Amino acid sequence: MAVAKEQNASSLPDAVRGHWADRIAPAHIRPYLRLARIERPIGWWLLVLPCWWSAALAAVAGGQTLPNLYQCLLFLIGAIAMRGAGSTYNDIVDRDLDARVERTRDRPLPSGQVSTKAAVAFLALQCLIGLAVLLQFNGFTIVLGFASLGVVALYPFMKRFFWMPQIVLGFAFSWGALMGWAASFGGLNAAPLVLYAGAIAWVIGYDTIYALQDIEDDEIAGIKSSARFFGDRVNLGIAICYASAVLMIGLSFVFAGVGPVGFLGLALFAAHLAWQVMQADRNDGAGALRLFRANRNAGLILFAGLVLDALAKAA
Template sequence: MKPTGAAALPDAVRGHWADRIAPPSLRPYLRLARIERPIGWWLLLLPCWWSAALAAIAAGLPWPDPLHCLLFLIGAVAMRGAGCTYNDIVDRDLDTKVERTRQRPLPSGQVRLRGAVAFLVALALIGLTVLLQFNPFAIGTGLASLGIIALYPFMKRFFWMPQIVLGFAFAWGALMGWAAAFGSLSLAPVLLYAGSIAWVVGYDTIYALQDIEDDEVVGIHSSARFFGANVRLGVGICYALTALFLGGALSVAGSRWVGFAGLVVFVLHLARQVARIDRNDGEGALRLFRSNRDAGLMLFAALVLDSAIRFFPG
């Protein structure tokens, strides 16, 4: 018999509630949405929160809008689940050929195609409901990302750097927080978006090291394969661009020393990742990849503190 469940998925969080207390009939769908791998929605959420915090600094507010941050959280979980489900529908044949993915719900037969499509629609409707709570400009900005999301699963078949397209999609929240706050965009969120794209390419290159051997056999393209023996240099360049663009975004938005101190801590964390990259250590690559949540939260906390200190200077 084929093994099923989170035990067959090396990048799943062990003992997650989705595999312990969720009804057995729902567990394959929760795995389809990667609920037991929360790092994905964290990485989708963080640029949204950075953007909301940067908007608060620019507007002279004491903190980012709490309701917006909550909506971004719900939307990130729903849309990351929808994106993963869509990706698995498109990749269901390829996933059977890769060791790390062949036990996913669709290729392993835990979920039928019709059920996956229905689940995708349900998650998309949740995401749409969240999006409709924002102003018209933010709604339009959010809808504009759908084309990129739809394109991404096909890029690994012919484009050597599909992580760039993933970056365009996963970093979109860097525009959304500002759009939700101001009903427009300006240079600061655009720079934040550019830096977030570079961050995504860097951390997903590390993630792709887990599959590099299988990808070479199957013919799947990735930035890890593209950089090859120079993967540490490649990720280092991505992270250097992240630091450059994020520094520009903070400067344009009017961030002061607290925000820049947080950026320094964030960049040092990224430098530590680069120093520890090992092309032959898949488990280590997964740990480095996951550590980006903590790095991103530290930057967010610094940006919130920046806005609070300037509002309460005493």
């Protein structure tokens, strides 16, 4: 029975096949790596990208050649730690719901690989790592980072009674759009605030795509999602989210003084999002997962445009 559970857990449907966490990590720590979603790196990519956008936007506004690379590294470490902590917390809260959904019933908690007590201890460890990273920044950024915890704590409960829990997820996963700017300038103004709004719209769009995988199970379990809310017009809903993201991110570029190279990156980002809308199919769960993961590339395109714009302006 234990072997069967391990085999099931190592082939979770949204995990990267052949990831080192499932191949070479010691067997006794694999369930904890899965709690932290280590074998699903798209989560921390999507968490760190708004941080990097914000840092690069600050570099353009401040006339710097590049975003602060040390801060970008800290954001990466913090994103991995806090994405893991958020996923662990989410699994603790959702352990009973996860047991009723095909895609999630083999996760470490509902499958019995990890006890709730051990999961809480692992959550605390990851939070300590995140705290150590946060304390490397200026005072304003530290306070801003702590302010995000309320939204993070609220999110797992939203799917029980709110038809658009992706909005709350957007508030949490986009927080980095404020952090990069705050780390550079010790405060906020219109540019990062509008970037944050654009990132929220982006998150709602891509997580609606992600939720297409679970529509049938969510209906049975009574879980609410934007994919169910939009129904047969889900492609239109995603398109509205993505169009809003492009418009608001573009406005943040105007406020920060971004030049043509940055706007070219934004145009390529918009084209990538348009391609996702055209490809999304509510009856194709596997395709939805591929499109969701493709947002890493979309976000990197936007980041590259900002970095190149900063280089061009400083040249």
